[in-house]
Amino acid sequence: MKESVCCIQRFHKKGYGTGKSPGFSKPLHVIGGVIGDELIVEVKTKQRAFIKQITHLSPYRTVPKCSHAPSCGGCSWQQVDYLFQLEQKQQRVHELFACFIKEQFILKSILSCDQIWQYRNxxxxxxxxxxxxxxxxxxxxxxxxxxxxxxxxxxxxxxxxxxxxxxxxxxxxxxxxxxxxxxxxxxxxxxxxxxxxxxxxxxxxxxxxxxxxxxxxxxxxxxxxxxxxxxxxxxxxxxxxxxxxxxxxxxxxxxxxxxxxxxxHMLEKLNIEGKTLTFKISPTSFFQPNPRQAEKLFSSALQAIQGPKKHILDLYAGTATLSIVFAKIADRVTAIELNPHAVFDAKVNKELNHIKNLEIICGDVGSKVQELKNDPDFIFPDLVIVDPPRTGLDGKAIKALLELRPQEILYISCNPVTQAHDIQLLMPKGYQLVLLQPVDQFPHTVHIETIALLRLF
Ligand SMILES: C[S@@+](CC[C@H](N)C(=O)[O-])C[C@H]1O[C@@H](n2cnc3c(N)ncnc32)[C@H](O)[C@@H]1O
Missing domain, CATH: 2.40.50.1070 (OB fold (Dihydrolipoamide Acetyltransferase, E2P))
Structure with missing residues (x-):
């Protein structure tokens, strides 16, 4: 194990502090390092290093709350001032999208979290x-x-x-x-x-x-x-x-x-634009892990859309949270979700929240959209909402979206890297990114949630 000095200049995508170090041709990624830190580090592998001593404290450094913070893989940014975390997330989203989007689009300021501790469920x-x-x-x-x-x-x-x-x-x-x-x-x-x-x-x-x-x-x-x-x-x-x-x-x-x-099951409640919605959650069903920020996420998604809509498709619907939030601006909503337990919850949630215009379908997005399209009574959606897992949209789902050709696509994602990749595939087919709204769902981690609105031009 080698010892070296290192000045942290930027953050690595995993949250490590990255900086040059004499004697190393490639920059080092220092666990717990903060931009502006001057450090003596122990180099474990070729590029991975640990802090041995801080010789100059970054102005963006703060004292972590948790005793595990220096070594836990859960929070990589507890030692980073919260406002600086937000700045870094905003910059990351800008870098991911500005590099391939030449047209005007609105990148809104990240929605910060009011409760930055004990926020997960x-x-x-x-x-x-x-x-x-x-x-x-x-x-x-x-x-x-x-x-x-x-x-x-x-x-x-x-x-x-x-x-x-x-x-x-x-x-x-x-x-x-x-x-x-x-x-x-x-x-x-x-x-x-x-x-x-x-x-x-x-x-x-x-x-x-x-x-x-x-x-x-x-x-x-x-x-x-x-x-x-x-x-x-x-x-x-x-x-x-x-x-x-x-x-x-x-x-x-x-x-x-x-x-x-x-x-x-357990019950969770979300307050969206003054209305309390109740959701049943089974043990294997997905639910937004930060409910207070989910309220901001969903409200902001709703505000981005100008209703009314004839038919909204909610793909990767989970327990039908977004379907239920958007039902009030549509004649009808169709939700598609793979996990049968989540589909069962979604059906209960529809009743719990007195929603009449929602149909819930269990199955893979790509296959079920094809089936729906083959139905002669199918009404093509004017808005499609997608909220896929971190891996983003697969080939079948992209194909399905392009065949549906809705006027608007609202793409919500917990991984702006795959989101940006998928949007790059949709843009040459006539879609333009008109709005991007980052939301900080995960304080003290590098994760970012983003809402992107695409419109057909
Ligand atoms: C990020 S969650 C979003 C859930 C919901 N929109 C919400 O906010 O609560 C993604 C959901 O997609 C579902 N899913 C994953 N792959 C799928 C597929 N191929 N077809 C349909 N649903 C899928 C997962 O089971 C999960 O419920």
Whole structure:
């Protein structure tokens, strides 16, 4: 391991501080480095380095709240002043789009987060064991290849999350179970914890191996439930699930959920333009992880569109959040979602929010749009909303969009890199980017949510 000096000049896309260092031909990426820092660093791999000493403090540096901040892979920017985080995110979005868009488009100022701590409603923790058998349950070390550390606190979520982790760690010690390993041996894989920010509903899901020789027995499951119930003020209201993940070589991974305790879902509420909407969320359904910012995201998306619309297609609809928000400006809305559990939630959410003009379809976006188009009664949409996973739109979905040729496409994304890539494919076919609105859903991380409005010219 080599020691060197390094001045941080910019941020790497993963949030590391990047700067030149004498003796190294390529810039170093320093975990925890902030633009303006002068550092003595330890160089671990060719370009990856760790801070040994700060010789000059950046004016953008602040004191992290969490004791894990210097090494946790969850928050790479807790040491960066929040206003500077926002500036950096705004600049990143500008760089990603301005490099290929020559026409005028409006890049709005990023919508900041009012509650920058304890804003998440979900966190996934991993189980791991080293060669000596020492047990770890928590998050992944920054810059490591999946090395887990024992989490004691996390400021992105409520304190209940760390008390669940602590109780599960105690249960694990007594259980005799082992952590799942990449060679498909061992039992315990992940622990998902969710807590609604509006109703305080709580949900815990333990994911284990599907190999029969690593299955949990009745007593182990009962003891797991008892430990979780110790953490909650109203134990009867905690939902507990066991998820069995079956990984067989050459076959798609399969999941089976077992409902162990409490309600089979949780409820979350969003306030959109003065109206409170209620959403049922099953353990495997996606829901926006920062509900207060989701309110800003959805309100801002709604304001970007001038209604009324005849037919809105909501692709990658999840639990139908956007469909329900947009239903008031359309004659009809059609939602398409792959996950059957989320589709089931979406149907309940339609009823809970008294929506009459919404149809919900379960299936892959690319295939279902083709089927819809073949229906002679199909009304071509004037607005298509897409909110895909981080990987963006696949070839089939892009093709479907181009065949539908709606007047407007509202593209919401948690990954502006894939979003910019997809928009580059849509532009030569007559679409122009008219509006870009970044939203800070994830303070202290490098992640950015963006709303893009495309119009057919
Ligand atoms: C980022 S979430 C957006 C959900 C929703 N718009 C919201 O804000 O709550 C993406 C959703 O796309 C779904 N999905 C992923 N691939 C899909 C596909 N090929 N076809 C349909 N839905 C898909 C996922 O299950 C997930 O619910």
């Amino acid at each position: 979900k966190m996934e923790f991993s189980f791991s064991q080293d060669r000596s058998g020492q047990q770890f349950l928590g998050l992944i070390f920054a810059g490591s290849r999946g090395h887990v550390f024992n989490l004691q606190e996390c400021w992105l979520v409520s304190v209940w999350f760390s008390s669940v982790v602590a109780q599960v760690r105690l249960w694990w010690k007594q259980s005799g179970l082992s952590a799942y390993r990449l060679d498909n041996t061992g039992s315990l894989r992940t622990l998902i914890v969710r807590q609604s920010l509006s109703t305080s509903d709580r949900l815990v899901m333990l994911t284990v191996s599907g190999r029969p020789e690593y299955a949990l027995n009745k007593q182990q499951i009962q003891q797991f439930i008892q430990k979780i119930l110790l953490t909650a003020p109203e134990p009867e209201k905690v939902s507990i699930f066991l998820r069995i993940q079956q990984a067989i070589k050459g076959q798609p991974t399969q999941f089976f959920e077992m409902h162990l305790h409490g309600p089979d």
